[in-house]
Amino acid sequence: MRRHYLLSQVWLDWWTIIRTTVPRVRRTSARALTATTKAMLGGVRGLFTFPVWLAVCGGIVLAAVPVGALGAALAVLYVLVAAVGLAGWLAGALVLATVERVFMAYGRILQTCPHPFCYEKIALPAYECPACGARHRRLAPNRWGAFRHVCRCGTRLPTTIPLGRFRLTAYCPHCAGRLPDRIGRVRVEPLPFIGGPAAGKTTFMFLAIRAVSRRAHAANGRVAFVEPRHAQAYAGALGEFRRGGQLAKTGPELPLATMVDVDLPGPGRHIHRILYLFDPAGEHFTGATAVESLRYLDHGEALLFVVDPFALPEMRRALSEEESERVAKSAATSDEDPSDTLQRVLNELRSRPDQGRQKRIAVVVTKADLLGQTASGAGGVPDVRAWLGGLGMGNTIRTLDQVAGQVRYFASGLDTDPAAVAELLGWVTGIALNGHTPRHAVEPEVPAAALRDPWTPRGRPAELVPASYQAGRWAILAGLSLLNVAVIALSIWWILRVLP
Numbered sequence: 001m002r003r004h005y006l007l008s009q010v011w012l013d014w015w016t017i018i019r020t021t022v023p024r025v026r027r028t029s030a031r032a033l034t035a036t037t038k039a040m041l042g043g044v045r046g047l048f049t050f051p052v053w054l055a056v057c058g059g060i061v062l063a064a065v066p067v068g069a070l071g072a073a074l075a076v077l078y079v080l081v082a083a084v085g086l087a088g089w090l091a092g093a094l095v096l097a098t099v100e101r102v103f104m105a106y107g108r109i110l111q112t113c114p115h116p117f118c119y120e121k122i123a124l125p126a127y128e129c130p131a132c133g134a135r136h137r138r139l140a141p142n143r144w145g146a147f148r149h150v151c152r153c154g155t156r157l158p159t160t161i162p163l164g165r166f167r168l169t170a171y172c173p174h175c176a177g178r179l180p181d182r183i184g185r186v187r188v189e190p191l192p193f194i195g196g197p198a199a200g201k202t203t204f205m206f207l208a209i210r211a212v213s214r215r216a217h218a219a220n221g222r223v224a225f226v227e228p229r230h231a232q233a234y235a236g237a238l239g240e241f242r243r244g245g246q247l248a249k250t251g252p253e254l255p256l257a258t259m260v261d262v263d264l265p266g267p268g269r270h271i272h273r274i275l276y277l278f279d280p281a282g283e284h285f286t287g288a289t290a291v292e293s294l295r296y297l298d299h300g301e302a303l304l305f306v307v308d309p310f311a312l313p314e315m316r317r318a319l320s321e322e323e324s325e326r327v328a329k330s331a332a333t334s335d336e337d338p339s340d341t342l343q344r345v346l347n348e349l350r351s352r353p354d355q356g357r358q359k360r361i362a363v364v365v366t367k368a369d370l371l372g373q374t375a376s377g378a379g380g381v382p383d384v385r386a387w388l389g390g391l392g393m394g395n396t397i398r399t400l401d402q403v404a405g406q407v408r409y410f411a412s413g414l415d416t417d418p419a420a421v422a423e424l425l426g427w428v429t430g431i432a433l434n435g436h437t438p439r440h441a442v443e444p445e446v447p448a449a450a451l452r453d454p455w456t457p458r459g460r461p462a463e464l465v466p467a468s469y470q471a472g473r474w475a476i477l478a479g480l481s482l483l484n485v486a487v488i489a490l491s492i493w494w495i496l497r498v499l500p
């Protein structure tokens with residue numbers, strides 16, 4: 001990496017100038033002196049020419065004084081020009097850094113890591129040079145450059161998001177994991193799914209992505225997965241839904257967030273978000289210690305609780321034998337009471353420094369289609385909150401009210417209106433997704449794709465000095481020449497004025 005020209009190279013240049021000119025001047029004068037001496041003092045002639053030689057030597061010494069003064073003056077001017085340039089550059093860098101700050105603050109840009117065992121909040125990602133693959137950990141306006149940094153391979157890289165930094169591939173500075181393409185440009189919205197085993201988290205997640213993609217399709221927007229494997233999992237899940245099958249249980253490892261890049265041209269505001277959907281296996285919530293490793297719960301302002309109605313003890317008691325059998329055949333159910341699962345997570349959250357405060361919590365009661373086929377759920381559940389209260393979740397509901405600014409309750413089944421699902425997901429992730437959402441449209445494909453063009457590497461070959469250095473040298477030369485001309489003109493003007 002190359003530092004900014006005015007910060008170090010300019011002084012190296014200066015040193016080079018002095019190092020080459022001073023010995024040369026000395027060599028030339030020494031040679032001239034010996035030649036004169038030899039010519040004048042050689043042989044008998046020397047006796048006569050000695051006074052002349054003395055005069056020549058005296059002249060040289062006398063002349064050295066103004067030449068030295070001129071050299072000193074040039075040095076001062078060099079420093080002056082460099083200092084003025086430096087001040088201008090510093091102001092530019094400061095303005096640029098401020099512009100980026102404001103941009104990030106205005107868009108409430110949040111950057112977090114989706115990778116297991118990390119999940120850290122990120123101040124500045126590490127960016128990869130598209131030409132040589134070197135990673136740059138400080139690509140921002142700083143001493144390495146205000147607008148562009150120059151990679152050691154010669155490629156120029158943009159230092160801020162508005163200048164195009166988001167076009168470079170970004171990596172987490174903590175775990176080196178790859179980050180989504182538009183990170184830093186678009187706000188990351190982490191949405192943890194919380195619920196016991198077989199509660200219906202994964203099913204609801206794919207139903208929600210399907211609803212959002214239909215909504216985006218209807219609004220001429222775009223939805224894309226960041227990871228190809230998530231696009232595959234989604235396509236597989238849709239196929240399973242169509243066949244009327246059941247999704248596989250989620251694996252026991254810590255989850256990589258399912259990253260969904262949403263881009264919707266709205267009538268008012270253009271919506272873009274990168275959703276991080278964290279869907280771990282329910283077992284992570286059934287043991288008290290396991291919740292601790294889900295560090296992504298530390299940042300973000302929304303949660304999604306998934307409640308399996310058939311795991312509620314009161315509900316189980318109310319089911320007839322025939323109903324229980326039918327439900328067991330259609331969907332797996334866990335033994336743990338959802339109130340216990342939720343309370344455990346809420347207790348863990350409330351022990352944190354910020355008391356686990358959330359802006360929005362969505363409570364989703366799943367398997368609503370199966371619920372509708374039972375005596376106690378026939379005709380649907382118009383008021384989910386009251387219904388859960390009646391089934392012994394009153395305490396949990398009150399705790400939720402304390403933890404979150406807003407809480408919404410929702411009943412979801414395989415046949416729930418996608419418009420309602422999209423609206424709920426939009427609400428909980430802080431984007432407006434309400435509006436026309438077709439029910440029976442041809443399923444829009446959700447590919448794994450980047451929603452931005454990559455950075456085209458441009459710059460000089462590595463053997464050459466960076467263009468900015470070249471420009472800096474020319475600028476210094478121009479500045480010096482200008483000052484020189486000015487000084488000479490001033491002196492002439494002064495002499496003319498002083499002379500009678």
Ligand SMILES: Nc1nc2c(ncn2[C@@H]2O[C@H](COP(=O)(O)OP(=O)(O)OP(=O)(O)O)[C@@H](O)[C@H]2O)c(=O)[nH]1
Pocket residue numbers: 195196197198199200201202203204245246247248249250251280281282283330331332333366367368369370412413414
């Ligand atoms: N009929 C119906 N079945 C559902 C619904 N949601 C989930 N299921 C079924 O419930 C079972 C568990 O669903 P999952 O989505 O795998 O649950 P999960 O919470 O991801 O489970 P883990 O990965 O083990 O934590 C599966 O058999 C699903 O088919 C629903 O809305 N309707």
Ligand SMILES: [Mg+2]
Pocket residue numbers: 201202203248249250279280281282
């Ligand atoms: Mg799952």
Ligand SMILES: [Zn+2]
Pocket residue numbers: 129130131132133134151152153154155
């Ligand atoms: Zn490079």
Ligand SMILES: [Zn+2]
Pocket residue numbers: 113114115118119120172173174175176177
């Ligand atoms: Zn990381």
